Amino acid sequence: MKYTYLANDAKGKSHKGIINAENRQAAYAMLKSRGLFPMQINKLVPISMSFGSLKLDHKISNKELVMFIVQLATMIKSGMSLLMSFDIINQQIKNKKFRQILKRIKDDIARGENFSDACKKFPTIFPPLFSHIIKAGEESGKLELVLYRYAKFIKNNEKISSDVKSALIYPIILIVLSICVIIFLTTFIVPQFADILKSSGAKIPGSTKFLLASSDFIKQNYLFIIAGVLVSLISVMKYVKTESGSYYFDLFKIRIPVLGKILYKTAISRFMRTMSTLMLSGIPFLKNLSLAINILNNKAMTKKFDFVYDNIARGKSIATQFESTGVFSQLDIQLISIGENSGRLGQMCDEISDTYDKEIEKLVKRLTTSLEPFVLMLVAAGIGFIAVSLVSSVMQAVSSFNN
Numbered sequence: 449m450k451y452t453y454l455a456n457d458a459k460g461k462s463h464k465g466i467i468n469a470e471n472r473q474a475a476y477a478m479l480k481s482r483g484l485f486p487m488q489i490n491k492l493v494p495i496s497m498s499f500g501s502l503k504l505d506h507k508i509s510n511k512e513l514v515m516f517i518v519q520l521a522t523m524i525k526s527g528m529s530l531l532m533s534f535d536i537i538n539q540q541i542k543n544k545k546f547r548q549i550l551k552r553i554k555d556d557i558a559r560g561e562n563f564s565d566a567c568k569k570f571p572t573i574f575p576p577l578f579s580h581i582i583k584a585g586e587e588s589g590k591l592e593l594v595l596y597r598y599a600k601f602i603k604n605n606e607k608i609s610s611d612v613k614s615a616l617i618y619p620i621i622l623i624v625l626s627i628c629v630i631i632f633l634t635t636f637i638v639p640q641f642a643d644i645l646k647s648s649g650a651k652i653p654g655s656t657k658f659l660l661a662s663s664d665f666i667k668q669n670y671l672f673i674i675a676g677v678l679v680s681l682i683s684v685m686k687y688v689k690t691e692s693g694s695y696y697f698d699l700f701k702i703r704i705p706v707l708g709k710i711l712y713k714t715a716i717s718r719f720m721r722t723m724s725t726l727m728l729s730g731i732p733f734l735k736n737l738s739l740a741i742n743i744l745n746n747k748a749m750t751k752k753f754d755f756v757y758d759n760i761a762r763g764k765s766i767a768t769q770f771e772s773t774g775v776f777s778q779l780d781i782q783l784i785s786i787g788e789n790s791g792r793l794g795q796m797c798d799e800i801s802d803t804y805d806k807e808i809e810k811l812v813k814r815l816t817t818s819l820e821p822f823v824l825m826l827v828a829a830g831i832g833f834i835a836v837s838l839v840s841s842v843m844q845a846v847s848s849f850n851n
Contacts, residue, residue, distance in 0.1 A: 451475040451491055455484035470576060472750070473738045473757045480758060490691055508546050508573050510606050514599050516541070516550070521595035531558060549573060562586060577722065577739050584730040594729040601725045604801075608714050608808055615816045616707075619823045626827035631666070633834050638663040641838055656841040659834060699748035706818070710811045715744045716775065717804035720797045727794035734761055749775055766793070 451472065454464045463484055469475035472489055479486045516537060523533035534554040541547050549570055556566035564583035567574035578598060585594035638659055666673065687693035702712045722743045726736040737760065741753045752773040759769050767785035770776055776784070780800050787796030 451489050453479060453484075453486055453490075454488040455479050455486045457484055471738050471742050473741055473753065476754065477757060477761065488691075508543065508549075510602055512541070512543055512546055513573070514602050514606075516546075517595050517599040517602075521592040521599070524595070525592040530563060546573075563591075577726070577743070580731055580735065580739060581726065581729045584726075588730050590730075597725050597729060601721055604721060604805065605718055608717065608805065611809065611812045612710055612714065615812045615819070619819045622820075622823050622827060626823075626830060630830050630834065633831070634659070634663045635666050635670070638834070638838065639667065641841065655833065655837040659837045695747045695751065698746040702746065702748060706811065706815050710808055710815065711746075712749075713804050713808050713811070715746050715749055716780075717801045717808065718743045718745075720780075720801035720804065724794050724798035724801060727797065733766075 451467050451469055452464070453467055453475065454462065456462055467475050467478060469478055472491070475489050476486055479489075519537050519540075520533055523536065524530065528536075531554060534550060534557070538547055538550050538554070541550065552569070553563070553566040556569075557563055562583070564579045564586060567582060568576075568579050581594045581598050582591070585591035588594075688697045702708045702715075704711075719740050722740040723736060726739060727733070731739075734757065737757055741750055741757070744750050744753075752775055756769045756773060760766055765785075766788050767781050770784055771781045783796045783800055784793065787793035
């Protein structure tokens with residue numbers, strides 16, 4: 449990947465340019481090795497994408513990827529060659545794009561290229577994490593074991609993501625439908641009562657006046673309201689894509705009550721699961737760390753690791769540096785310290801990840817049980833306010849006609 453940087457040297461002179469690195473932490477380390485002190489490091493996003501990569505590098509589900517990895521590991525374990533395994537698997541895959549990708553990888557392997565290097569050509573399907581694990585498997589001769597570990601890693605991540613999405617789908621649908629119902633009542637039903645209430649001469653309650661005023665405002669300015677909402681959404685989306693915008697949006701996400709805690713713990717669980725998977729696969733620790741930091745996928749959290757990589761590379765304690773981020777609990781730090789001193793850091797990271805997965809499962813259940821009644825109460829309050837306002841006004845109008 450390419451990164452733009454702004455850095456100062458020992459004399460305070462400013463330097464800026466573009467650097468090729470695997471990730472932000474690696475770019476930081478490279479600049480430090482040149483005697484520069486980085487002030488800003490930003491990922492350089494390519495303006496365009498080749499048609500070939502656009503055509504091939506999408507619409508491959510995690511389920512298809514896991515099935516491929518497990519089948520490949522099983523065949524290698526049974527003694528089949530890599531090329532023969534690819535031929536057999538390719539005949540069973542229904543996804544045409546995935547078949548094309550696997551055929552190209554197989555052709556590259558047949559020409560003498562390593563499996564890990566061939567996978568790097570399709571980073572949206574096989575991320576750097578996968579390529580490094582495969583490389584470690586090739587070098588250690590335990591390719592089938594690292595494939596099984598990676599398949600388990602994907603399944604765990606998929607389960608957590610699926611649980612969180614399932615917990616949010618119903619409340620979101622309910623909120624959207626209720627907003628549509630309220631808008632319909634306010635713009636189409638309420639105006640029908642307006643003339644009756646005004647001609648009755650009855651005293652209109654304050655809540656009904658507010659409702660009628662809101663209805664008139666929406667009907668007269670609905671184009672401006674729609675335009676304003678669209679402009680606001682586009683502005684927010686553009687801001688979120690900036691360096692500062694993405695940072696504050698990520699910070700906002702992990703501070704949302706209940707949901708933020710789930711996202712926070714999910715990020716830590718993935719980080720620890722990645723560390724465990726890579727260490728048990730034989731990846732060097734610093735390479736492992738740089739890949740795991742990217743798995744956090746939250747700039748508010750990854751920013752806390754800016755100096756951790758550099759300090760650990762200088763020989764400082766892993767547990768101490770992890771503690772300095774403020775990301776991990778004291779129990780996590782104690783387990784990391786035990787693993788670091790006993791040489792079982794990979795197993796400790798796996799245990800920490802398992803603990804977080806159980807906590808996430810409990811939080812998701814709590815979110816589901818607490819969010820649905822809250823949303824229902826909110827919807828009922830909105831629609832109930834409209835109904836009560838109209839009914840009370842109609843009753844007063846009827847009363848005035850009778851008098």
